[in-house]
Amino acid sequence: MxxxxxxxxxxxxxxxxxxxxxxxxxxxxxxxxxxxxxxxxxxxxxxxxxxxxxxxxxxxxxxxxxxxxxxxxxxxxxxxxxxxxxxxxxxxxxxxxxxxxxxxxxxxxxxxxxxxxxxxxxxxxxxxxxxxxxxxxxxxRKINSSSTLQHTTTLCLNGIKGKNLDAQKLYNIFSNFGNIDKILLIKLKNFALIKYLKEEYSIFVFENCQKLQFFDSTISISFVAEDAIEKLLSLDTLYNEQDYYVGSQETDRFNSSNKMNLLPPSQVLHVSNLKKVSSNAETMWDVFSEFGIVEAVKVLNTQFKFMCLVKMENLKQALEVMALMHNEEVDNRNVQISFTKARI
CATH class of the missing domain: 3.30.70.330 (RRM (RNA recognition motif) domain)
Structure with missing residues (x-):
C-alpha cells in the first residue's frame, strides 16, 4: 500500500x-x-x-x-x-x-x-x-500554460472500457508502436498506463492514436510521470493479475539495435508466421470473419514464408482483431499480426 x-x-x-x-x-x-x-x-x-x-x-x-x-x-x-x-x-x-x-x-x-x-x-x-x-x-507570477506538454515514456489511456479487456490485449495493440516496458490497467477508473522503453515510442502513440475506438473504449491519451506505474502497483485492490503486464526481449516486436519503422493503426492487417496450408484466402476469411466483417484478403506467399493481408471493415474491428488474435494459434502455429501501410 x-x-x-x-x-x-x-x-x-x-x-x-x-x-x-x-x-x-x-x-x-x-x-x-x-x-x-x-x-x-x-x-x-x-x-x-x-x-x-x-x-x-x-x-x-x-x-x-x-x-x-x-x-x-x-x-x-x-x-x-x-x-x-x-x-x-x-x-x-x-x-x-x-x-x-x-x-x-x-x-x-x-x-x-x-x-x-x-x-x-x-x-x-x-x-x-x-x-x-x-x-x-x-x-x-504567471500560471504555467496547460498547452505545455512534458514528454515522458509513460502514457495514460483514459476511457478504457470492456469487461474482457486485459493488459495482454492492450499489449497486442500498442506493442506495434514500440517496445513496451510495462502496462497497468485500472478497470475501476477506466484507464491504463503504458510505459515504453523509449520516449520516441510514446510520442508516436500520443500523436497517432488519439480517439481510437476498440471494444467499448474511446481513448484519449496524455503523458504522465515516469514512475506512475510504480506508484500504483502497491494499490493491489485496484487491479487483478491479468491487468499488469511486463514486457521482455522475448515479447518485444522490434529489434532495439535496428532502426524501427513505426506505422499508425490501419484497417489492413499483415498476418505472418502462417503454415502453408493456412495461407490461403478461404482460411483467412474463415478465421478473421469471427471477429468482424472481412472486406478483402491478399495472399503474399513466397517459397519459404507464408503471409497474408487481411482488410477489416473498419479500424475498430482491426484493433479488436489485433487484441484478440496476435500470437494466437492458427493450425497449431502462433500467428503474428501487425499494422501495415499496404493496400488491398
Whole structure:
C-alpha cells in the first residue's frame, strides 16, 4: 500500500481553516463545485481552488469558513482510503481572499497535463502555483500554460472500457508502436498506463492514436510521470493479475539495435508466421470473419514464408482483431499480426 510522508507543521497550522487535498487516480471530471458540495455538510466552504489536475498529482485547496469546519472536514476525509486521498492542514503567508457561505468563490487556477511537483510535498501556495518562477515578485507570477506538454515514456489511456479487456490485449495493440516496458490497467477508473522503453515510442502513440475506438473504449491519451506505474502497483485492490503486464526481449516486436519503422493503426492487417496450408484466402476469411466483417484478403506467399493481408471493415474491428488474435494459434502455429501501410 502507498504511504505518505507529511511535513512537520507548526502547531498554529493545526488551527488553519485551509485544507490541501492530494488525490491519486481521481475520477474524471472532478470540479471545484464537487468538492464544495462534498464538504459544505461539515461547515461553510469559502473557497475551492484546483491547483494541479493530472492523474498522479491532483491537488485541491479548500478554504473552510472556520477552523472548526476544517477540522470536521479533515476528520471525514481521513476516514477515506489513504490509497486515494491525502488531506493536510494548509497555511500560507498570503492566503487567497476569503469569500462567504453565500458568495462562495470557486475557480480553477491551473489545469496542467503534467505537474512539476509529483516528487515532492509543498506547503506553500506560491510554490505550488509557480514552482518554476520563484525569483519573480508574486505580483508578476504567471500560471504555467496547460498547452505545455512534458514528454515522458509513460502514457495514460483514459476511457478504457470492456469487461474482457486485459493488459495482454492492450499489449497486442500498442506493442506495434514500440517496445513496451510495462502496462497497468485500472478497470475501476477506466484507464491504463503504458510505459515504453523509449520516449520516441510514446510520442508516436500520443500523436497517432488519439480517439481510437476498440471494444467499448474511446481513448484519449496524455503523458504522465515516469514512475506512475510504480506508484500504483502497491494499490493491489485496484487491479487483478491479468491487468499488469511486463514486457521482455522475448515479447518485444522490434529489434532495439535496428532502426524501427513505426506505422499508425490501419484497417489492413499483415498476418505472418502462417503454415502453408493456412495461407490461403478461404482460411483467412474463415478465421478473421469471427471477429468482424472481412472486406478483402491478399495472399503474399513466397517459397519459404507464408503471409497474408487481411482488410477489416473498419479500424475498430482491426484493433479488436489485433487484441484478440496476435500470437494466437492458427493450425497449431502462433500467428503474428501487425499494422501495415499496404493496400488491398
Amino acid at each position: 502507498i504511504s505518505f510522508s507529511s511535513p512537520v507543521l507548526p502547531e498554529s497550522w493545526m488551527n488553519s481553516n485551509m485544507l490541501l487535498l492530494s488525490l491519486i487516480a481521481p475520477p474524471e471530471n472532478l470540479s471545484p463545485e464537487y468538492f464544495g458540495s462534498l464538504l459544505t455538510q461539515y461547515g461553510p466552504v469559502s473557497q475551492v481552488k484546483i491547483l494541479n489536475k493530472s492523474l498522479m498529482d491532483y491537488k485541491v485547496l479548500v478554504e473552510m469558513g472556520t477552523p472548526e469546519a476544517a477540522k470536521s472536514a479533515k476528520s471525514f476525509l481521513d476516514q477515506l482510503s489513504s490509497n486515494f486521498i491525502k488531506c493536510s492542514f494548509y497555511s500560507d503567508e498570503k492566503p487567497p481572499q476569503s469569500g462567504s457561505l453565500n458568495n462562495c468563490s470557486l475557480d480553477l487556477i491551473n489545469d496542467s497535463t503534467m505537474s512539476s511537483l509529483r516528487n515532492r510535498h509543498s506547503t506553500s501556495l506560491n510554490e505550488i502555483v509557480q514552482e518554476d518562477d520563484k525569483q519573480q515578485p508574486s505580483s508578476k
